[in-house]
Amino acid sequence: MSLDMFRDVAKPILAGFGITARRLRRSKVTINYPEERREQYERTRWRHFLVRYDSGLEKCIGCSLCAGACPARCIYVQAAENTDKERYSPGERYAVRYEINMIRCIFCGYCQEACPTGAIVLRHDFELANYRREDFIFTKEMLLEKYPGQANECYDRVPTIR
């Protein structure tokens, strides 16, 4: 009787705990997100940036090809002529208004592919959640790099966990 008890009850329980005990030796898989970040893949597409040339001039020439390629129709571009006094981009025209509706954007990266000058890029910054709808219309001031190379800083950031 007691032997049956051991075979039918205690043995399976011990075998079950054995699996748990073996698992304890393995490293933990959880990423403690706000404190540590996982490594993003190099071509991860999140927040958009409008990039500048090293000279500080904007790459965007206001051609609206990104707006045409966008499947969600979330980009609005208004172009204006460059003058010699007020020069924003090397070409004839520049984007005087450039707006992306972040809440409608699906981060497909077609705008990045369509851009002839490589002006719009998608980078790793994923912390975009917010409280109000109005805050999701990203204007040109928000999208444009403050200085050349700001968009690529995400590649230098070392992830705290792999």
Add this chain to the structure above:
Amino acid sequence: MPKKIETVVLHDSSSPVLGDIQKGGNVVVTTVETLLSQARANSLWPLTFGLACCAIEMMSTAGSRFDLARFGSEAFRATPRQADVMIIAGRLSKKMAPVLRQIYDQMPEPKWVISMGACASSGGVYNNYAIVQGADQVVPVDVYVPGCPPSPDALIYAILKLQEKIKKSKAKTFGDLRIIEVNARQLEASKR
């Protein structure tokens, strides 16, 4: 020998955080309001409302790699009666909208809504006859999460934003405190 620098974190007294106060000593003095908002913010039970592909990322958030349980949201409830926050994960079709509204109405107060992903927040690429262009046309949304779908990290960020919002919220009436749930219809009847 390097000079030891002690960092002093000054705390804004207008938005007290219980955890920070506790470090000071053994006695905690707080208001019912703060205590309630802390309790509410740190035990948000989400309602499973997976409508489309975003639900996969929502499930992944609850999994061991991202582990939503770290923020007190481990218990995904299948019934609205036991849920605090509704995560609308996926495109909301016009046929589903009344169902969503009914389930929202069935949730006990206080309740919050996270609109997850481009489709739930604005319709996304589905600008057509079948999809509601933004879940906020049906229910009040507290936090919007862009992305298609948002990665689990992005959803956790949204939940942290929601916790921030709950911790900051101040009760203006006794109804806002809502320690005991009041049936809205009974309240209406008693006023008459």
